[in-house]
Amino acid sequence: MTKILSNPLRRACVVGLFASVLMTGCAGYSLVKGGEHVSIGSMSVQAPGDWNHWRGGDGTEFWTLDGPALQHILFVKGVGDDEAPWPTRGDRETVPKFRKGMSAIEISELVQATLANEELQNVRIVDLKPDTFGGHPGFSFTMTMTSKKGLDMKGLAHGAVIKDKLYMTIYRGAALHFFDRGLADYEMIAASLRIDAGEN
Amino acid sequence: MTTISAAFSRTAAAFALVLAAGMLTTCKTDNLGAYDAPLANRQNADAAESPPLPYRTGDLKPNERPAPDSDEAGLWFIADRAESQIRTSGNRITDPKINAYLKNVVCRIAGPHCKDIRVYLLRVPASNASMSPNGTMQIWSGFLLRFRNEAQLASVIGHEAGHYLRRHSLQRMRNIIEQTNTFSFLQFALAGVGAGAGIGILDVAMTGGIFAFSRDNEREADGYGILLMSEAGYDPREASKMWKQVLREEKAHKDAESRRPEPFSSTHPAGEERAEILARLATRVMTRTSTDVGRDRFLEAVLPIRGGLLRDELHRRQFDTFAELLDMLMEDGANMAELHYFKGELHRLRGKKDDAKIALDAYNAAKTAEGSAPKDIDRSMALVYRRLGRPDDARAALRRYLEANPDASDAAIVRQMLEGS
Amino acid sequence: MLASRIGLMKVLVVVTAILAGCVTTTQQTGHTLPKDEGARRIIVLPPDVELSILHAGGVEEPNAEWTRNARKHIADDLAERFRRMNVALVNGDRIALESAGDSSELQLLKLHEVVGASILNHQYQGPRQLPTKVNSFDWSLGPETRHLATKHGGDYALFVFVRDSYSSDARIATMIIAAAFGVGIQGGTQIGYASLVDLRSGDVVWFNLLARATGDLRTAEAVQETVNLLLANFPQ
Numbered sequence: 001m002t003k004i005l006s007n008p009l010r011r012a013c014v015v016g017l018f019a020s021v022l023m024t025g026c027a028g029y030s031l032v033k034g035g036e037h038v039s040i041g042s043m044s045v046q047a048p049g050d051w052n053h054w055r056g057g058d059g060t061e062f063w064t065l066d067g068p069a070l071q072h073i074l075f076v077k078g079v080g081d082d083e084a085p086w087p088t089r090g091d092r093e094t095v096p097k098f099r100k101g102m103s104a105i106e107i108s109e110l111v112q113a114t115l116a117n118e119e120l121q122n123v124r125i126v127d128l129k130p131d132t133f134g135g136h137p138g139f140s141f142t143m144t145m146t147s148k149k150g151l152d153m154k155g156l157a158h159g160a161v162i163k164d165k166l167y168m169t170i171y172r173g174a175a176l177h178f179f180d181r182g183l184a185d186y187e188m189i190a191a192s193l194r195i196d197a198g199e200n
Numbered sequence: 201m202t203t204i205s206a207a208f209s210r211t212a213a214a215f216a217l218v219l220a221a222g223m224l225t226t227c228k229t230d231n232l233g234a235y236d237a238p239l240a241n242r243q244n245a246d247a248a249e250s251p252p253l254p255y256r257t258g259d260l261k262p263n264e265r266p267a268p269d270s271d272e273a274g275l276w277f278i279a280d281r282a283e284s285q286i287r288t289s290g291n292r293i294t295d296p297k298i299n300a301y302l303k304n305v306v307c308r309i310a311g312p313h314c315k316d317i318r319v320y321l322l323r324v325p326a327s328n329a330s331m332s333p334n335g336t337m338q339i340w341s342g343f344l345l346r347f348r349n350e351a352q353l354a355s356v357i358g359h360e361a362g363h364y365l366r367r368h369s370l371q372r373m374r375n376i377i378e379q380t381n382t383f384s385f386l387q388f389a390l391a392g393v394g395a396g397a398g399i400g401i402l403d404v405a406m407t408g409g410i411f412a413f414s415r416d417n418e419r420e421a422d423g424y425g426i427l428l429m430s431e432a433g434y435d436p437r438e439a440s441k442m443w444k445q446v447l448r449e450e451k452a453h454k455d456a457e458s459r460r461p462e463p464f465s466s467t468h469p470a471g472e473e474r475a476e477i478l479a480r481l482a483t484r485v486m487t488r489t490s491t492d493v494g495r496d497r498f499l500e501a502v503l504p505i506r507g508g509l510l511r512d513e514l515h516r517r518q519f520d521t522f523a524e525l526l527d528m529l530m531e532d533g534a535n536m537a538e539l540h541y542f543k544g545e546l547h548r549l550r551g552k553k554d555d556a557k558i559a560l561d562a563y564n565a566a567k568t569a570e571g572s573a574p575k576d577i578d579r580s581m582a583l584v585y586r587r588l589g590r591p592d593d594a595r596a597a598l599r600r601y602l603e604a605n606p607d608a609s610d611a612a613i614v615r616q617m618l619e620g621s
Numbered sequence: 622m623l624a625s626r627i628g629l630m631k632v633l634v635v636v637t638a639i640l641a642g643c644v645t646t647t648q649q650t651g652h653t654l655p656k657d658e659g660a661r662r663i664i665v666l667p668p669d670v671e672l673s674i675l676h677a678g679g680v681e682e683p684n685a686e687w688t689r690n691a692r693k694h695i696a697d698d699l700a701e702r703f704r705r706m707n708v709a710l711v712n713g714d715r716i717a718l719e720s721a722g723d724s725s726e727l728q729l730l731k732l733h734e735v736v737g738a739s740i741l742n743h744q745y746q747g748p749r750q751l752p753t754k755v756n757s758f759d760w761s762l763g764p765e766t767r768h769l770a771t772k773h774g775g776d777y778a779l780f781v782f783v784r785d786s787y788s789s790d791a792r793i794a795t796m797i798i799a800a801a802f803g804v805g806i807q808g809g810t811q812i813g814y815a816s817l818v819d820l821r822s823g824d825v826v827w828f829n830l831l832a833r834a835t836g837d838l839r840t841a842e843a844v845q846e847t848v849n850l851l852l853a854n855f856p857q
Contacts, residue, residue: 149734180763
């Protein structure tokens, strides 16, 4: 299981158990129909096909077809200076953080270190190159890695820094079947995504 | 099931600092209790009388397997299953050379039990090693990185072998079952508040008792570690030295913590006493032949993979302890270029006041020092020059990077940086 | 010596068992096995089974002897069952993490582990159910599974996973006392799943979940009853 799912869920469950708080509106999956436009922070995305949209209590948002352990698209929704790119477990002081002025190389290192923090093994960044993202000049890179249990994974990420904030989509999945299963959709999503950084 | 497996992996987490905390407070007299048991057993080996063993567990004999209908067989069954996961796990370091080296040291320490113990090196940047009841020994890469010589490695292997020989997992499992049974009334209360049959909660409630039991196991294993290493011809004083290294890093961490208030910042005064007792035990077991330290052999085996282990430490972003670790390794002085490079990386990534300058100095030192730094050093220097507002130097460094790495997988973005700012 | 399922049955009448009512739930694609006997060979992977004693304090202690016997009973039962169904059973005992010979076989085993866990997490009703999966059962390991088909000579692969626990006498006593105070404490349980993968497409064509507070895997007769449930609605 990826931590992305279990962490917010565990927190939600603990809250639910002790405070008898209803979980609705706190964390869970919702359906995104193909063709639908969805806002994720200040990003707007059009879904090429049906996807499941997770909104975590900690602000984590991702899309998946078969569950996050098999494949998912993580959205990095405008992360500011000295903030972690996405919520992970671990000491707040030591989780890798974004700093304004970072180059694409440094951002790829940041993603690599954050994934290593999630106990992904042998995370390698390959083919880091300039690209456009959300209509802005940015970068993209691919990744290979292995889950802690030993399942080979692949990744593909796009991102840009706009007004000192980091926006990214990070797609990863099992190298066997599941990465390829969502890849075409992911590429359409990354290409059609728009960012309105004005109000940030 | 999960409870037991979690429990034995925790027991087996021999040098886990948490377990070590508060362990040795009562050991100021010359009666070293469980520490002495291995030596006393050895001396009484011929005598038929031996002290009553906890939970009716005698030492495992070479090639011994549990009786099929025993509780021990159940424990081995889940340990076997866990082992097949470890063997194929994503974080196992499979490099044949380092594995052959570790196995060699295991055999030197464990002698007739050589075949019974299988050692796995796992990529985890933390100081730990563990032992399963069936002879699965795990050594974490972060621990390997922190040893200074083969004798220190041997002390840990000896400690783990002690857990195995004395069947500590079995003792612990029986102890846990007994203790949780005694307190099974707790479940009434838990069920009453709607928690169900939550063994996890019970387990937490019981940790005091379980931890108290394991202290003796740890002491006994320490005693074994030092005895076995000495018998194998290693200098037993290295066990205590290794503990002092661990403490030094801990202290660096604690000093940093004390500068920012943390509710659970733990202190380990007992660690120092443990190092002290190990030093005293060393004088007892030391012989004229136990003098081998094996620094060169150790470095020859570890240096080829050390860069990767240092990279893992860097990813942890524990800058204070990493700085202390690098200082210690620099004192040892093998492949200094690599160490200076990682010192540069540390300061580049920390990015606080003055860090950029320190990083630059470290990279420059790496370029002239003995050994070899990773091939992307010029790229790192370029990133620091950019920070310092020195675009011309940054461009020059990027050009050097491309020259040295024409097929770099980030060449496209580097070229863009050269054209831009 | 420690466990008695009969006692548990009596207690269950009194206590409120968490799993009461829930026995098996099948998910399937409506797939049927081909008529041609040469195209319906099923590779049976080593059943991942564990039998344990549930102690009074809630600790589950695995029992190696029960487990070994249960594996043999399950294997025998499956052989007999498939013989009656005119399905050729291919022995897949060597297809396991501890003996997997090549890396793509190992990766497929690891993948099936994650897919099985994902089905349990995301197919069934609950907070983690995926909306796209609500009205369909659509899971696949992908066509790489052909590697297993070619290497071992089979058309399907059957995976079986069971965790079966039995209350100790002391646990039962605790449950009875608790029940007297109106408090329900869970006794031994039997949970597991089985999945059938079509190795030509990689599709999981049938998946069955078993969860109950009864059942036994310690004798051949009892195993038959359990396997009946575990293979409920198995494709014909």
